[in-house]
Amino acid sequence: MSLSIRFQHIVKDFGPVRVLHGVDFALEPGRVVGLLGENGAGKSTLMKILAGYERPSGGQLVVDGVERRFANARDAEQLGIALIHQEFNLAEHLTIAQNIFLGHEKTRGGLLDRRAMAREAASCLAQVGLERDPDTRVSELIVAEKQLVEIAKALSRQARVLIMDEPTASLSPGETRKLFELMARLKGQGVTIVYISHKLDEMEAHTDEVVVMRDGKFVARAATADVDRHQMANLMVGRELSSMFQPKTAVAADAPVRLRVEGLQVPGWIGDLGFEVRAGEVLGFAGLVGAGRTEAFEAILGLRPRSRGRIEIDGKPADIRSPRDAMRHGLTYLSEDRKGKGLHLDLGLRDNLTMMTLERDARPWLDLKAGERALRQAIDDFGIRLRDPNCAARSLSGGNQQKLALAKYLRPDPGVIVLDEPTRGVDVGAKRDIYALIHRLAAEGRAVVVISSELIELIGLSHRVAVLHGGRLQAVLEAGQLTEENLIAHATDTQYTKH
Amino acid sequence: MQPTPNTRSTEPSTKPAAALPGLSHLKAAGPLIALVLLCIAGAFLNPDFATVDNLMNVLTRTAFIGIIAVGMTFVIVSGGIDLSVGSMAALIAGAMIVAMNALVAGAGAPGAATVICAGIALALACGAVFGIAHGLLITRGRIEAFIVTLGSLGIFRAVLTWLSDGGALTLDFNLAEAYSPVYYQSVLGVPIPVWVFALVAIGGTVILNRTAYGQHVQAIGSNEQVARYAAIRVDRAKVVTYLLLGVCVAIATILYVPRLGSATPTTGILWELEAIAAVVVGGTSLRGGSGRVMGTVVGAILLSVIGNILNLTSIISVHLNPAVQGVVIIAVAYLQRGRR
Numbered sequence: 001m002s003l004s005i006r007f008q009h010i011v012k013d014f015g016p017v018r019v020l021h022g023v024d025f026a027l028e029p030g031r032v033v034g035l036l037g038e039n040g041a042g043k044s045t046l047m048k049i050l051a052g053y054e055r056p057s058g059g060q061l062v063v064d065g066v067e068r069r070f071a072n073a074r075d076a077e078q079l080g081i082a083l084i085h086q087e088f089n090l091a092e093h094l095t096i097a098q099n100i101f102l103g104h105e106k107t108r109g110g111l112l113d114r115r116a117m118a119r120e121a122a123s124c125l126a127q128v129g130l131e132r133d134p135d136t137r138v139s140e141l142i143v144a145e146k147q148l149v150e151i152a153k154a155l156s157r158q159a160r161v162l163i164m165d166e167p168t169a170s171l172s173p174g175e176t177r178k179l180f181e182l183m184a185r186l187k188g189q190g191v192t193i194v195y196i197s198h199k200l201d202e203m204e205a206h207t208d209e210v211v212v213m214r215d216g217k218f219v220a221r222a223a224t225a226d227v228d229r230h231q232m233a234n235l236m237v238g239r240e241l242s243s244m245f246q247p248k249t250a251v252a253a254d255a256p257v258r259l260r261v262e263g264l265q266v267p268g269w270i271g272d273l274g275f276e277v278r279a280g281e282v283l284g285f286a287g288l289v290g291a292g293r294t295e296a297f298e299a300i301l302g303l304r305p306r307s308r309g310r311i312e313i314d315g316k317p318a319d320i321r322s323p324r325d326a327m328r329h330g331l332t333y334l335s336e337d338r339k340g341k342g343l344h345l346d347l348g349l350r351d352n353l354t355m356m357t358l359e360r361d362a363r364p365w366l367d368l369k370a371g372e373r374a375l376r377q378a379i380d381d382f383g384i385r386l387r388d389p390n391c392a393a394r395s396l397s398g399g400n401q402q403k404l405a406l407a408k409y410l411r412p413d414p415g416v417i418v419l420d421e422p423t424r425g426v427d428v429g430a431k432r433d434i435y436a437l438i439h440r441l442a443a444e445g446r447a448v449v450v451i452s453s454e455l456i457e458l459i460g461l462s463h464r465v466a467v468l469h470g471g472r473l474q475a476v477l478e479a480g481q482l483t484e485e486n487l488i489a490h491a492t493d494t495q496y497t498k499h
Numbered sequence: 500m501q502p503t504p505n506t507r508s509t510e511p512s513t514k515p516a517a518a519l520p521g522l523s524h525l526k527a528a529g530p531l532i533a534l535v536l537l538c539i540a541g542a543f544l545n546p547d548f549a550t551v552d553n554l555m556n557v558l559t560r561t562a563f564i565g566i567i568a569v570g571m572t573f574v575i576v577s578g579g580i581d582l583s584v585g586s587m588a589a590l591i592a593g594a595m596i597v598a599m600n601a602l603v604a605g606a607g608a609p610g611a612a613t614v615i616c617a618g619i620a621l622a623l624a625c626g627a628v629f630g631i632a633h634g635l636l637i638t639r640g641r642i643e644a645f646i647v648t649l650g651s652l653g654i655f656r657a658v659l660t661w662l663s664d665g666g667a668l669t670l671d672f673n674l675a676e677a678y679s680p681v682y683y684q685s686v687l688g689v690p691i692p693v694w695v696f697a698l699v700a701i702g703g704t705v706i707l708n709r710t711a712y713g714q715h716v717q718a719i720g721s722n723e724q725v726a727r728y729a730a731i732r733v734d735r736a737k738v739v740t741y742l743l744l745g746v747c748v749a750i751a752t753i754l755y756v757p758r759l760g761s762a763t764p765t766t767g768i769l770w771e772l773e774a775i776a777a778v779v780v781g782g783t784s785l786r787g788g789s790g791r792v793m794g795t796v797v798g799a800i801l802l803s804v805i806g807n808i809l810n811l812t813s814i815i816s817v818h819l820n821p822a823v824q825g826v827v828i829i830a831v832a833y834l835q836r837g838r839r
Contacts, residue, residue, distance in 0.1 A: 358711035
């Protein structure tokens with residue numbers, strides 16, 4: 001039994017921001033469909049609507065010819081539609097069996113029937129190939145195992161459409177291979193699998209067809225056999241990729257080193273990391289999720305403990321224990337987590353912009369007019385699009401929020417700036433603006449570090465790319481070595497067994 | 500110098516802002532409107548209500564809670580809470596009385612003015628130390644503010660009860676005489692506690708809205724992580740909120756001691772309820788992030804006007820006053836829910 005699904009002009013607004021602009025397409029049963037798109041293209045939102053986590057602001061969702069309005073995920077689940085989240089939806093303190101039956105507990109005479117649940121859980125686990133006792137606490141599992149528990153949970157509820165959002169983002173190559181084997185098996189049983197990713201090589205190898213979304217719209221669909229990686233990438237970005245990046249300005253041979261890190265050790269994350277960035281240089285950081293890129297820089301900033309490591313800024317040793325110390329030394333770090341760490345979404349634009357420099361601006365009372373002037377300047381300089389300068393940061397679109405965040409972290413005028421996933425969740429136009437800004441920051445003689453999961457972006461922006469794998473510096477690739485294959489090979493530590 | 504991207508976004512601008520600006524102004528004025536309506540109702544219910552004497556009396560009695568509530572505003576805006584303020588006030592009052600009596604009793608006793616000044620200095624020092632202790636336990640010790648101050652609520656009250664041996668600590672008669680003007684005297688027709696309340700309120704407003712520190716407090720309450728990443732000294736700022744509150748409690752106590760000249764195990768009972776209620780009624784979200792000191796001032800006056808009307812009109816028993824405050828705090832929290 002399989003389900004056919006049709007999206008009819010689905011629209012979704014988050015407050016004032018429209019993230020889906022009328023999406024139309026259909027999913028045929030029993031296939032593996034790759035849903036492609038950049039961050040912010042709306043793929044996750046669309047799938048949340050399908051799985052009942054979000055309600056569409058307009059349009060219809062048709063399942064097996066019947067229009068459905070899911071009030072919650074349970075409604076979707078009853079029809080056999082399940083979403084495996086990027087962040088898992090498991091109760092860490094409960095056991096595997098308890099999680100699988102959460103909300104659907106089996107009872108006998110009003111009491112929990114533990115034995116029946118353990119038996120059934122064991123058979124679900126066998127189906128997904130996880131060899132674990134159903135009474136194991138979920139907190140004891142590694143990421144890949146948790147994912148299998150999520151899938152087992154979906155199967156125990158007779159899932160016929162399985163949506164997997166970036167399922168391989170934090171898996172090792174071996175775990176990834178197993179997951180794809182499982183997906184093939186499930187497809188054989190008639191399960192439709194929607195697979196969201198921007199790993200084009202996986203799309204190419206494991207899907208029957210691909211659907212491309214961009215800026216909240218359906219762009220194209222094609223049988224996987226008919227398109228190559230390059231075409232997929234161009235469909236995602238919507239133009240020839242080469243037009244997104246300006247030619248890199250060569251770093252002067254005698255350019256001084258602005259940031260040097262030696263012997264950095266971060267308990268649980270980084271064994272021994274050393275690198276340097278020179279004035280005018282963009283140094284990229286590549287690696288899988290969990291490779292320790294963000295953690296390394298959080299440790300440099302003093303946001304997490306480092307057990308060893310020497311940091312030099314502009315040739316002088318810097319004793320950095322907090323982001324404040326770092327700022328005083330001319331180093332700022334824009335987090336990948338814009339909503340949780342980058343901006344105060346509930347505060348106004350001016351408050352956000354001037355947050356890091358308030359003490360500099362106060363003498364001793366805050367000069368609110370100066371803040372307003374700074375905001376007007378930043379709106380012009382960074383091309384921030386808005387209706388009302390007095391609105392809260394929340395009401396800006398992702399791209400404009402990111403420009404505001406960049407303006408905020410550049411206000412202290414840092415000589416070294418670290419940008420963690422600077423284009424996550426922004427549209428193509430804003431992306432190009434941000435690339436131009438990064439280019440210009442380097443041209444002004446700053447040292448720029450860009451951490452990114454988008455290989456195209458790293459290759460287009462960076463003079464050199466450092467690749468981390470499992471907390472170790474795998475390689476520092478120079479201009480001539482910057483290819484996607486090379487980066488992936490080092491990031492997954494498979495450079496000697498290329499296929 | 501600010502870097503400038505030389506290309507313009509092709510991104511469409513976003514749609515209109517979520518809330519109308521007028522609506523938020525209305526929300527800010529809500530407590531004030533409620534206060535005005537309540538005063539009109541009070542004047543109808545009892546002619547004595549609208550007299551200058553009665554209103555000054557209400558304001559004077561509001562001063563204790565109001566001053567504490569100003570400090571509480573900082574703590575709550577930063578995302579914290581302090582349940583201990585009533586017990587802290589009682590202990591500070593007790594400590595002041597014991598110390599001043601001891602100074603007077605000693606040989607070659609200094610003059611009353613000197614003793615009173617010493618008592619005041621002691622009160623301020625105690626408030627500051629208690630506040631810093633709370634702040635350090637919460638930030639460095641990483642214990643929930645709720646737990647820390649719930650614990651110290653018990654400790655402060657127990658120590659006072661122990662000091663007073665379960666009874667009353669009474670200020671030396673001559674000292675009480677010399678100290679009483681601090682509560683009972685008026686300057687330009689306005690009682691001293693009301694002047695102090697006004698100064699604290701203005702000071703609090705300026706600090707919260709017009710200094711970098713005040714903005715940091717709001718930023719921390721709005722999202723502590725973001726504040727930490729934005730190079731704000733989060734722990735220090737939080738400790739200072741508890742320090743400010745401790746000092747406010749001390750100031751309130753300095754005004755309270757000359758009123759009765761004694762401290763008992765029931766001194767300051769339920770002040771935490773009143774102070775927190777004043778802050779919440781004044782429009783500060785218990786989740787932190789935003790708040791107005793002047794809202795708190797209005798909230799404190801509103802609560803004591805309710806008490807005063809109950810007193811004058813005998814609609815319900817005065818003993819039920821805390822119940823009314825409890826109802827008000829829950830009702831306001833209900834109205835505030837889901838604003839984010």
